[in-house]
Amino acid sequence: MSELALDLLLMLPALLLLAAVFLLPLLRAAWLSLHASSVVTGLVAVPNGGANWRRLLGDERFLQDAWQTLRFAGVSVALELLLGLALALLLHRPSRGRGALRALVLLPWALPTTVMALGWRWILNDPHGPFNALLSRLGLPTYGFLTTPATTWLATVMADVWKTTPFVALLLLAGLQSIPADLVEALKLEGAGRLTILRRLTLPLLAPWIGLALLFRLAQALGVFDLIQVLTGGGPAGSTESLAVYAYRQALRFLDFGYGSTVLMATFALLLLPGLAWLLLQNRLPRRNA
Amino acid sequence: MSGLSLEQVSRRSGDRVLLEGLDLAVAPGECLALLGPSGCGKTTTLRLVAGLDPCSSGRILLNGEDITHRPAGERQVAMVFQSYALFPHLDVGENLALGLRSRGVPRPERDRRIAAVLELLELTPLVRRRPAQLSGGQRQRVALARALLRQPRIVLLDEPMSNLDARLREDLRPELRRLLCGGEPPVLYVTHDQQEAMGMADRIAVLQAGRLEQVGGVRELYTDPRTRFVADFLGRPAINWLPAEGGRVLGVRPEHLRPQAEGGIAARPLRREWWGHQPLVWLETPHGTLRMLLPAGGELLDYLMVGWRAENELWFDADGRRIDGAGPWRQQGRARAV
Numbered sequence: 001m002s003e004l005a006l007d008l009l010l011m012l013p014a015l016l017l018l019a020a021v022f023l024l025p026l027l028r029a030a031w032l033s034l035h036a037s038s039v040v041t042g043l044v045a046v047p048n049g050g051a052n053w054r055r056l057l058g059d060e061r062f063l064q065d066a067w068q069t070l071r072f073a074g075v076s077v078a079l080e081l082l083l084g085l086a087l088a089l090l091l092h093r094p095s096r097g098r099g100a101l102r103a104l105v106l107l108p109w110a111l112p113t114t115v116m117a118l119g120w121r122w123i124l125n126d127p128h129g130p131f132n133a134l135l136s137r138l139g140l141p142t143y144g145f146l147t148t149p150a151t152t153w154l155a156t157v158m159a160d161v162w163k164t165t166p167f168v169a170l171l172l173l174a175g176l177q178s179i180p181a182d183l184v185e186a187l188k189l190e191g192a193g194r195l196t197i198l199r200r201l202t203l204p205l206l207a208p209w210i211g212l213a214l215l216f217r218l219a220q221a222l223g224v225f226d227l228i229q230v231l232t233g234g235g236p237a238g239s240t241e242s243l244a245v246y247a248y249r250q251a252l253r254f255l256d257f258g259y260g261s262t263v264l265m266a267t268f269a270l271l272l273l274p275g276l277a278w279l280l281l282q283n284r285l286p287r288r289n290a
Numbered sequence: 291m292s293g294l295s296l297e298q299v300s301r302r303s304g305d306r307v308l309l310e311g312l313d314l315a316v317a318p319g320e321c322l323a324l325l326g327p328s329g330c331g332k333t334t335t336l337r338l339v340a341g342l343d344p345c346s347s348g349r350i351l352l353n354g355e356d357i358t359h360r361p362a363g364e365r366q367v368a369m370v371f372q373s374y375a376l377f378p379h380l381d382v383g384e385n386l387a388l389g390l391r392s393r394g395v396p397r398p399e400r401d402r403r404i405a406a407v408l409e410l411l412e413l414t415p416l417v418r419r420r421p422a423q424l425s426g427g428q429r430q431r432v433a434l435a436r437a438l439l440r441q442p443r444i445v446l447l448d449e450p451m452s453n454l455d456a457r458l459r460e461d462l463r464p465e466l467r468r469l470l471c472g473g474e475p476p477v478l479y480v481t482h483d484q485q486e487a488m489g490m491a492d493r494i495a496v497l498q499a500g501r502l503e504q505v506g507g508v509r510e511l512y513t514d515p516r517t518r519f520v521a522d523f524l525g526r527p528a529i530n531w532l533p534a535e536g537g538r539v540l541g542v543r544p545e546h547l548r549p550q551a552e553g554g555i556a557a558r559p560l561r562r563e564w565w566g567h568q569p570l571v572w573l574e575t576p577h578g579t580l581r582m583l584l585p586a587g588g589e590l591l592d593y594l595m596v597g598w599r600a601e602n603e604l605w606f607d608a609d610g611r612r613i614d615g616a617g618p619w620r621q622q623g624r625a626r627a628v
Contacts, residue, residue: 185342186375190389190440191363200388204379 026268032261039255052262061238062246062263066270069242072153073221076160080217081210083161084168089198091169092176102173109166117230120159121146146232149239156240159231160221168213175209176202211281218274223267243267292353293317294339294444294476299348301334308334310500312348316476321467322505323479323491326523330497332480336446339478340367352443368442368475372449374433376421382408382432383417386439407435410469426454430462434469445470445477451486463489484524496520518610527570529604530580532619537608540619544570546602547582549590554597555580555621559590 033052035045056062091102108116123129124145132142145155179202187197203210225244228234234241234249244267251260294316301309309331316322324332337343339350341362350358357365377385383404390400408414411431421429430450437445450466451459467490471477481487487494488508495505496519504516515521521529521541530547532540557573557580564570565583571590573580582596605616 180373180375182371182373182375183377185340185362186369186371186436187377187388187392188342188362189340189365189367189369190392190436192389192392193363196392200392201377 029261029264029268032257033265035258037257037261038259043255043257045258048258052259055259056262056266061241062243062266064238065241065243065246066266068153068240069222069224069244069267069270072156072160072224072240072242073218076157076164077214077217077221079157079161080165080168081213083165084213085172085210087165087169088172088176091173102170105169106166108163109170111163113163113226114230116163117159117227120155120162121231124155147236149236152232152236153240156228156231160224160227163227164217164220168217171213171216172206172209175206178209179205211278215274215278219271222271222274243270293320294478295351296335296339297349297351299335299338299350300346301331301338301343302346307500309338312502314495314502314505316478318474318476319472320493321471321477321479321491323481323487323494324497325481325484325487325494326497326503327482329499331500332482332497333448334500335497336369336448336478336480339444340369340446341365366440366443367446368437368440368444369446370430370433370437370448370450372452374421374429374453376429376432376436378421381418381420382413382424385421385432386436389436390439403439407438410438411435427458427462430454434466438469442475445475447477447479449481450479452481452483459486460489466490484526496523498523515604516612518606518612521604521606527565527581527583532577532580534605534619538613538616539606540617541604541606542580542598542602543604544581545583546598547573547580547596548598549594550597552595554595556593557596558593562590 032045034047034050036048036051037043037045087105091098091105095101111119123131126132126144126147127136127142131145135142146152183201183205184197187201192200223244224242225248228240228242228245229248232240234245243263247260247263247267249260250256250263254260296312296314299309299312299314300307312331312335314322314335324335326332334343338345341357341360341364345358348358349356352365377388380388386404386407387400390403395403405414408417411434413428413431413435416424416428416432421432424432430453433450447466447470451462454462463486471490471492479487479490481490491508493505493507494511496503496511498519504511504520506514511520512524515524518539518541522531525543527544529541529543532542534540555575555577557575560572560574560579562569562571567586569584569590571582571584573582573596575596580596584590600618603617603619605613607613
């Protein structure tokens with residue numbers, strides 16, 4: 001048996017599993033997006049010649065949700081990176097009780113999203129939630145964090161940042177710890193200050209880890225579903241609805257599987273973007289470090 | 291008072307004592323090797339002098355000025371790390387420039403000094419390479435170049451050659467000495483390799499378990515060790531130990547053992563190893579196994595008597611401290627037949 005054949009044979013179980021749980025559903029969705037399949041057709045898939053895709057391009061709700069998804073992902077991931085980096089730098093410094101602090105920081109991330117989202121919904125409730133209670137005790141007017149279309153998306157960003165900053169911090173902390181201590185010491189002995197060390201040594205060596213955090217977080221944030229579904233249900237007035245929530249509604253609430261699959265495929269294309277960017281960077285990074 | 295001096299310097303980390311009451315002086319241009327097994331405190335000493343770790347007590351003086359509490363970056367220390375600590379994301383030129391840049395050395399001067407040191411260490415053709423693209427020896431030269439650019443007041447070398455193969459190490463010793471020793475700054479050289487310490491240093495300080503055992507010239511430590519540890523640690527093949535009355539022990543170096551016609555210890559050769567041009571013979575005797583370096587071409591019988599000159603005896607008390615004038619050694623009791 002040639003080596004290639006053996007390699008393929010050994011990979012076969014994993015490939016089959018991947019195909020079963022990943023590739024087949026994807027192909028099925030792609031196929032469905034070219035069919036009408038809803039209550040109207042009796043849930044039977046009828047080819048409709050790309051009508052779903054034409055509808056998508058003219059669907060203002062879709063365009064609005066795409067924008068809202070991008071806005072949510074961009075703002076929350078940016079904040080998570082900044083806060084996560086600051087937190088990682090803080091946790092990286094040797095200090096008493098660092099272990100306990102690390103465990104504590106991880107707590108929000110360990111919490112199931114649904115539980116966390118329900119918690120925030122209660123905290124931000126107008127007027128009964130603790131936050132508004134605090135405002136009124138301070139003599140300030142209460143605020144409908146979850147009922148004001150212009151600002152509710154900020155509440156979703158805040159909840160996401162609260163939950164996933166620890167993940168970013170942990171990833172970057174691992175990156176920081178992979179930087180040999182003597183490199184930092186060597187630069188310190190050269191008379192470099194903290195800022196120089198951060199800018200010229202730490203951040204460049206952390207770049208692959210930052211890239212990894214970006215990839216994970218962007219992929220997750222662009223596909224955000226559970227947080228939005230539970231915290232705002234996409235509202236008020238669809239102002240926080242993400243593409244995944246929209247696809248879910250089309251398919252499972254309106255039982256329009258054809259169009260739901262089309263939205264899903266479009267979302268999938270969006271999700272591919274950070275992955276592609278990562279691949280491109282990967283091809284460049286080794287050349288820089290070789 | 292010029293040069294570097296450590297006065298009663300201690301370093302504790304938690305409950306652990308890493309260094310205890312170290313007194314040490316290094317003259318300008320002098321290369322002092324810190325020698326000892328791992329965990330003896332030699333690297334700790336280096337880090338204290340560099341300012342990378344704080345002293346728990348004691349003072350460090352440079353040319354009479356107390357630098358105990360000076361931040362590392364202000365001590366003008368050049369340090370060569372065991373790992374070389376080259377910046378992996380920068381090429382050779384950028385590696386050398388980073389330090390100068392962070393000290394605000396203007397561009398033209400920077401370029402001039404880097405070009406000069408690249409030339410000196412024959413690194414010019416490698417200037418655009420990254421550390422990963424260099425051999426071990428080349429990386430070491432880059433680390434040296436960085437140390438030279440620092441214009442140091444103290445030079446610290448932390449096992450700078452332990453990642454190189456033995457032959458290259460031997461070749462590099464004179465180069466390292468030429469470049470770093472003999473100038474103004476005192477040089478501290480950490481190593482666990484006595485050969486390297488003897489080859490590099492003007493004087494050697496032997497450390498053990500955070501304490502200074504002895505400091506002195508290379509020959510002095512070998513011929514006149516003040517503690518049993520020093521006698522045991524220095525010299526290969528290792529010294530022979532013979533127990534004596536009152537818990538005392540006698541040390542005799544393998545090259546001082548010799549076959550003799552009568553009046554010695556009965557011995558039977560067990561095996562021989564070749565140490566360069568000399569055979570090292572392992573002898574079974576009533577006092578345990580002894581090692582003897584035979585002169586080249588020396589013949590050996592199946593059974594023989596071995597002895598040594600009284601002036602080559604090194605006596606130590608039960609605490610491992612040297613006793614002068616304690617010999618000569620006398621065979622105790624009835625020697626068992628071998």
